[in-house]
Amino acid sequence: AKAAGRNQIKFFDPVMQDSLTARAALESELHVALKQEQFLLLYQPQTGRDGQVLGAEALVRWRHPQEGLISPAVFIPVAESTGQILTLGRWVLRTACEQLVAWQRSPAHAGLALSVNVSARQFHHPDFVSEVLTLLDETGAAPDRLTLELTESLFIDDLDNLVGKMKALKARGVRFSLDDFGTGYSSLSHLKRLPLDQLKIDQSFVRDLLVDPNDAAIVRTILALGKSLDLEVMAEGVETAQQREALVAHGCHLQQGYLHGYPGPADAVLEGQAGRR
Ligand code: C2E
Ligand code: CA
Ligand code: CA
Ligand code: CA
Numbered sequence: 001a002k003a004a005g006r007n008q009i010k011f012f013d014p015v016m017q018d019s020l021t022a023r024a025a026l027e028s029e030l031h032v033a034l035k036q037e038q039f040l041l042l043y044q045p046q047t048g049r050d051g052q053v054l055g056a057e058a059l060v061r062w063r064h065p066q067e068g069l070i071s072p073a074v075f076i077p078v079a080e081s082t083g084q085i086l087t088l089g090r091w092v093l094r095t096a097c098e099q100l101v102a103w104q105r106s107p108a109h110a111g112l113a114l115s116v117n118v119s120a121r122q123f124h125h126p127d128f129v130s131e132v133l134t135l136l137d138e139t140g141a142a143p144d145r146l147t148l149e150l151t152e153s154l155f156i157d158d159l160d161n162l163v164g165k166m167k168a169l170k171a172r173g174v175r176f177s178l179d180d181f182g183t184g185y186s187s188l189s190h191l192k193r194l195p196l197d198q199l200k201i202d203q204s205f206v207r208d209l210l211v212d213p214n215d216a217a218i219v220r221t222i223l224a225l226g227k228s229l230d231l232e233v234m235a236e237g238v239e240t241a242q243q244r245e246a247l248v249a250h251g252c253h254l255q256q257g258y259l260h261g262y263p264g265p266a267d268a269v270l271e272g273q274a275g276r277r
Pocket of ligand 2: 117149
């Protein structure tokens with residue numbers, strides 16, 4: 001009776017009631033948003049040696065009719081738990097491929113690559129590989145310019161299945177990056193088995209790189225790991241020139257962060273580079 005009482009209290013907890021209502025509202029608004037395509041992609045530059053722009057990461061935003069631009073941190077988790085991420089993820093991938101094609105046709109942008117975030121639930125869908133391959137055919141996007149950013153949350157599931165799907169896409173030339181590296185669950189044996197191209201050092205380690213010796217050690221370790229496994233290593237969340245220099249001193253030339261450019265419209269991705277010259 002006591003336990004039931006506790007449950008009851010919890011169930012009628014006004015805070016929880018509110019958040020449930022808010023979530024349900026968000027879910028139904030997302031439903032409308034998906035129908036009306038109230039989304040857009042912003043593109044944040046990714047830079048190489050000497051800061052030249054090599055490509056960009058596509059980052060989704062929800063252009064809400066009343067609320068304005070909504071961060072993916074608000075709606076991606078909801079879309080993941082409702083399954084709406086499948087529809088949203090398809091839209092993101094198609095829009096990104098269309099942008100790649102637009103760049104391929106523009107002399108100034110022709111060499112640019114594009115990284116796209118893929119949720120675990122999306123990647124695990126049985127049709128994911130065939131959908132991406134079809135999309136590449138339909139749009140004419142160059143597969144070797146497309147990098148799919150995966151997170152360690154994928155590894156909770158069947159690794160053989162995961163490796164098989166990655167290999168099927170790699171056979172076409174698609175590249176893979178392991179996002180937020182160092183924050184999740186991945187063992188060295190995972191890293192060895194997965195056909196990855198890139199590790200992305202999580203921004204939490206970059207943030208305190210100059211002040212926290214532990215973070216500096218982690219960054220150095222990830223770079224050494226990348227070297228021995230023959231993987232590119234990209235640092236994200238680079239905000240200051242000091243962070244950029246410290247990373248370069250450790251041999252990390254692939255960088256992304258506000259220092260190099262904010263997420264913005266596709267046409268602006270080369271702007272920082274032009275400004276530097
Ligand atoms: P993420 O993949 O780790 O993306 C990097 C986030 O860091 C982005 O936040 C970006 O705007 C932000 N950022 C970039 N440079 C800096 C910097 O120098 N300092 C700081 N403090 N932050 C920086 P955003 O755009 O709000 O995206 C948040 C997360 O939402 C992403 O984290 C990603 O997990 C998810 N996401 C975004 N777009 C998509 C998408 O199309 N599909 C999926 N499944 N997830 C997405
Ligand atoms: Ca990412
Ligand atoms: Ca990240
Ligand atoms: Ca720290």
